[in-house]
Amino acid sequence: MGEKKNQWLLDRRAFLKATGAGMAGAAIGAFPFESFTLDEAMAVAAKADETAVPTLCAMCGPAANCGVYAFTKNGRFTKVAGMKESPANNGSLCPKGQASPQWVYSRERLKYPLKRVGKKGEGKFQKITWNEAIEIIADTLKRQKQKYGPESLGMLSPARRTYSEYLYRFLIAHGSPNYGHSGICVMQRAFAFMYTLGDWPRIVDYGKSDVILIWGRQPIYSGPAQEGVRAYVNAKARGAKIIAIKPTVEPDVGLADEWVPIRPGTDAALALAMLNVVVNENLIDKAFVEQWCYGYDQLKEHVQKYPPTWAEKITGIPSEQITEIARIYATTKQAGIDTGNGLEHTPSSNDAFRAIAILIAITGHLDRPGGNLLGPPLSKMPRPKSVHLTERYTQEWVDKLVYPEFPKPFQPFVEGTSSAYYGMLESVLTEKPYPMRTIIAPGSQALVSTRGSKRVVEALKKLEFYVVVDVARTADMPYADIVIPTSTPYEMDHPFEIRGNWIMARNRVIQPLGDYKSIYEFLCDLGVKMGYGADFWGGSMEASMNDQLKPLGMTIDELRKHPTGIKYEPVPRTYETYEKVFKRKSPRISGAPFLPQGKVAIYNTSFKEAGFPPLPEWKEPPESITGTPELTKKYPLILSDYHTSSVYTASWQRDVPYLREILPYPTVHIHPDTASERGIKNGDWVRIESPHGWIKVKAELYPGIRPDTVMVLHGWWQGCKELGFKDLPLLDGGANVNIMYSVDREKAFDPLVTAMASQTLVQVRKV
Amino acid sequence: MSTQYGFSFAKERCVQCFGCEVACKSWREGELGVRWRRVYNIWQGRYPKVKNLSASVSCMHCADPACAKACPEQAIQKRAEDGIVVVDRSKCTGCKTCLKACTFGAPQFGADGKMQKCDMCLNDSDLSKESPPCIETCPTKALQFGKMEQKEKITIEQDIQKLMAM
Numbered sequence: 058m059g060e061k062k063n064q065w066l067l068d069r070r071a072f073l074k075a076t077g078a079g080m081a082g083a084a085i086g087a088f089p090f091e092s093f094t095l096d097e098a099m100a101v102a103a104k105a106d107e108t109a110v111p112t113l114c115a116m117c118g119p120a121a122n123c124g125v126y127a128f129t130k131n132g133r134f135t136k137v138a139g140m141k142e143s144p145a146n147n148g149s150l151c152p153k154g155q156a157s158p159q160w161v162y163s164r165e166r167l168k169y170p171l172k173r174v175g176k177k178g179e180g181k182f183q184k185i186t187w188n189e190a191i192e193i194i195a196d197t198l199k200r201q202k203q204k205y206g207p208e209s210l211g212m213l214s215p216a217r218r219t220y221s222e223y224l225y226r227f228l229i230a231h232g233s234p235n236y237g238h239s240g241i242c243v244m245q246r247a248f249a250f251m252y253t254l255g256d257w258p259r260i261v262d263y264g265k266s267d268v269i270l271i272w273g274r275q276p277i278y279s280g281p282a283q284e285g286v287r288a289y290v291n292a293k294a295r296g297a298k299i300i301a302i303k304p305t306v307e308p309d310v311g312l313a314d315e316w317v318p319i320r321p322g323t324d325a326a327l328a329l330a331m332l333n334v335v336v337n338e339n340l341i342d343k344a345f346v347e348q349w350c351y352g353y354d355q356l357k358e359h360v361q362k363y364p365p366t367w368a369e370k371i372t373g374i375p376s377e378q379i380t381e382i383a384r385i386y387a388t389t390k391q392a393g394i395d396t397g398n399g400l401e402h403t404p405s406s407n408d409a410f411r412a413i414a415i416l417i418a419i420t421g422h423l424d425r426p427g428g429n430l431l432g433p434p435l436s437k438m439p440r441p442k443s444v445h446l447t448e449r450y451t452q453e454w455v456d457k458l459v460y461p462e463f464p465k466p467f468q469p470f471v472e473g474t475s476s477a478y479y480g481m482l483e484s485v486l487t488e489k490p491y492p493m494r495t496i497i498a499p500g501s502q503a504l505v506s507t508r509g510s511k512r513v514v515e516a517l518k519k520l521e522f523y524v525v526v527d528v529a530r531t532a533d534m535p536y537a538d539i540v541i542p543t544s545t546p547y548e549m550d551h552p553f554e555i556r557g558n559w560i561m562a563r564n565r566v567i568q569p570l571g572d573y574k575s576i577y578e579f580l581c582d583l584g585v586k587m588g589y590g591a592d593f594w595g596g597s598m599e600a601s602m603n604d605q606l607k608p609l610g611m612t613i614d615e616l617r618k619h620p621t622g623i624k625y626e627p628v629p630r631t632y633e634t635y636e637k638v639f640k641r642k643s644p645r646i647s648g649a650p651f652l653p654q655g656k657v658a659i660y661n662t663s664f665k666e667a668g669f670p671p672l673p674e675w676k677e678p679p680e681s682i683t684g685t686p687e688l689t690k691k692y693p694l695i696l697s698d699y700h701t702s703s704v705y706t707a708s709w710q711r712d713v714p715y716l717r718e719i720l721p722y723p724t725v726h727i728h729p730d731t732a733s734e735r736g737i738k739n740g741d742w743v744r745i746e747s748p749h750g751w752i753k754v755k756a757e758l759y760p761g762i763r764p765d766t767v768m769v770l771h772g773w774w775q776g777c778k779e780l781g782f783k784d785l786p787l788l789d790g791g792a793n794v795n796i797m798y799s800v801d802r803e804k805a806f807d808p809l810v811t812a813m814a815s816q817t818l819v820q821v822r823k824v
Numbered sequence: 825m826s827t828q829y830g831f832s833f834a835k836e837r838c839v840q841c842f843g844c845e846v847a848c849k850s851w852r853e854g855e856l857g858v859r860w861r862r863v864y865n866i867w868q869g870r871y872p873k874v875k876n877l878s879a880s881v882s883c884m885h886c887a888d889p890a891c892a893k894a895c896p897e898q899a900i901q902k903r904a905e906d907g908i909v910v911v912d913r914s915k916c917t918g919c920k921t922c923l924k925a926c927t928f929g930a931p932q933f934g935a936d937g938k939m940q941k942c943d944m945c946l947n948d949s950d951l952s953k954e955s956p957p958c959i960e961t962c963p964t965k966a967l968q969f970g971k972m973e974q975k976e977k978i979t980i981e982q983d984i985q986k987l988m989a990m
Contacts, residue, residue: 092960136850149963152846281841282963290837290964308840311876318872703842714856715849760867761874
């Protein structure tokens with residue numbers, strides 16, 4: 058078969074050979090076998106009677122958007138390749154991206170709208186049309202708006218997507234501030250940093266750092282094809298010293314120079330002790346502290362409570378190691394701290410990030426070569442018009458929040474007004490200050506996405522009207538009153554996407570597989586039906602995109618003529634932008650700056666005025682070895698979880714056979730010594746029990762984990778028919794780690810930023 | 825041998841993303857349960873001085889393939905023109921002798937019981953691209969592919985063997 062085509066390939070190789078290219082072991086970068094450009098993708102497709110469509114990947118988030126060529130044969134989506142022209146992924150692609158056709162054609166896909174006919178939770182539905190579904194939702198929302206006020210509608214946020222802005226737009230047009238943000242991702246980090254440094258210096262100057270602390274961050278499991286991983290691997294190759302601070306050895310730790318095995322949820326204690334060392338050994342940038350910091354003297358006194366010997370007991374890290382890390386970081390001129398989502402899941406989350414922000418600032422590593430940089434990379438791309446109706450926010454609006462994610466004096470924050478995801482669900486049960494009457498869940502599944510699944514089930518049973526909007530079956534679907542199926546991004550030609558200096562139109566790869574539209578069109582259709590048509594471009598996504606693109610001086614059709622998008626010229630970075638950044642206005646109604654003194658808020662007067670501690674402190678997780686020692690006899694081990702993994706994005710994709718094959722079972726990472734004390738062998742099914750519930754998972758004997766800690770992966774519930782895996786129970790006896798944690802309002806939440814604890818104490822037994 | 829193609833692997837660049845493994849399956853419509861390419865996690869040392877290493881392994885198209893020698897049916901051959909180790913599935917009886925002989929775990933057996941493995945994508949009419957999808961997709965270029973000399977080829981094979989034996 059295909060003799061002719063093979064001949065072409067061999068000709069190509071002969072050509073490379075003749076030109077002296079193609080030697081294995083050639084320097085990276087000089088290697089000639091690069092991934093697909095548009096011309097190559099088209100040529101490869103043509104030879105197999107296929108079509109290659111340039112578009113954007115949709116398999117992870119938040120907002121990852123790698124450029125891809127999607128191949129189709131006879132109208133069927135068959136495979137993908139990374140797009141060489143895309144600056145996001147530079148032609149490479151991760152396993153999730155490679156498996157995307159199986160996700161699109163999954164047996165779990167929803168094909169037509171559904172209306173509940175059985176009891177809540179029973180999962181009995183009747184097929185209805187798109188228009189009927191829109192009508193039922195609109196009628197319900199209109200009735201509830203009149204009776205209970207528009208704030209009785211809430212939206213559960215997905216991991217941030219481009220459509221998040223449209224969700225906000227709908228809420229604002231309707232009159233509700235209740236966007237239910239997860240309370241465990243990104244915004245917690247952003248909040249602490251912005252109210253301490255005026256900006257979140259998320260970008261570490263990897264190309265120039267001599268020391269990098271990778272702290273509670275996982276650069277590989279989400280977006281491994283993107284610049285973060287390349288920067289990490291290249292920094293390592295350049296000889297930068299990498300210190301990884303996290304409870305287990307993940308692949309990034311394998312490349313690090315030093316692993317600091319910290320107990321889950323104790324990062325604030327480590328950061329406070331590092332401040333203690335830096336302050337007492339006077340390892341600070343004196344000139345920067347004098348000119349640009351507010352409250353250093355108070356800090357100096359405050360951190361005396363937190364010597365490394367104190368932190369050793371809490372974090373499980375030897376005090377000498379804490380001192381050493383603090384010294385290495387503080388005394389290396391070009392050093393950065395890359396913090397991750399792992400620090401956002403604990404009641405002292407805000408303290409941890411504030412302490413780290415202060416550490417970055419006082420050691421002179423802020424916005425300097427090799428350090429933590431202020432602001433994103435800039436380019437000459439004009440900013441498209443926002444679809445978020447920010448100008449309509451008022452104080453009255455903020456006052457209506459059902460369970461503010463951040464305290465009301467700090468609302469709205471950068472993404473808009475928000476209630477805590479879990480808190481919004483709980484309002485249904487407590488009816489305080491008022492209950493949500495309708496909740497819409499777009500690309501989100503409350504039963505596995507947030508903690509306290511046992512309470513969430515009760516809330517979903519009691520909730521008046523629940524609308525699930527998704528491409529495939531979700532864990533919550535049996536509780537839905539209306540189910541709206543939506544297109545995968547491979548079945549739609551909108552929206553356009555922006556990443557850094559690159560903008561590209563999304564192209565449709567295949568026609569929708571059923572009676573559905575995109576989530577954007579759902580919101581437009583519902584908006585029009587509600588009478589908000591003027592805010593929803595009369596229901597046209599083309600009009601929406603053209604409106605947004607006005608500042609760029611083009612229409613969507615014009616953008617689409619650039620099949621691999623447009624790259625704008627980058628603006629070279631300047632360092633030490635303190636003057637400008639420290640004056641930045643916050644998005645609060647008052648528009649007051651993030652930093653009242655125009656300096657780094659070591660001593661935070663904004664927090665103090667709102668009734669919160671002005672300096673970072675330590676707060677134990679709801680259950681922990683040092684916080685609740687009385688529990689350790691029955692529950693001697695710490696349990697926490699991984700948020701995502703190399704083959705699954707959070708709680709989805711278990712139905713994709715090519716991914717499920719790689720990680721077929723829910724497992725617990727347990728140290729071989731801890732396992733052998735319990736007679737547990739690799740691959741044994743074990744029961745993990747906490748004060749709040751129990752799960753059943755397989756033991757994976759894992760040498761790279763603290764012996765006092767066990768870790769599982771979050772998000773298990775879904776089966777995979779092709780491989781014979783059934784759904785798992787959502788509560789006790791399944792593998793949904795969310796049931797294991799406390800949701801006690803006093804203990805389990807960060808008091809300032811509502812971050813929820815994902816730490817508890819457990820016992821592990823062989824089943 | 826005039827031309828010999830082979831894979832090379834830089835363990836210090838692999839982040840175990842599994843992109844290569846799934847790219848292989850997706851582009852070659854791999855059968856469930858069959859893994860032509862596999863990513864391994866390899867532990868080294870003891871807590872707290874413990875590290876993990878990575879290996880992405882498929883058929884290595886060995887300079888001197890043990891499977892070819894072991895096969896009682898002479899179904900496996902190293903092609904003279906490009907060094908690719910190919911299996912003639914019409915001759916294969918599914919005895920798995922090759923699996924025992926191979927130190928890389930390359931031979932795979934699907935529903936039909938006959939040996940199948942990485943063919944470097946050279947035989948596949950769908951793939952008219954310079955290098956296989958496993959190489960193209962690799963975000964860090966840990967996995968590479970190209971023409972190589974016998975000596976270099978053997979060194980690469982030995983390095984992977986050492987890694988897998990840890």
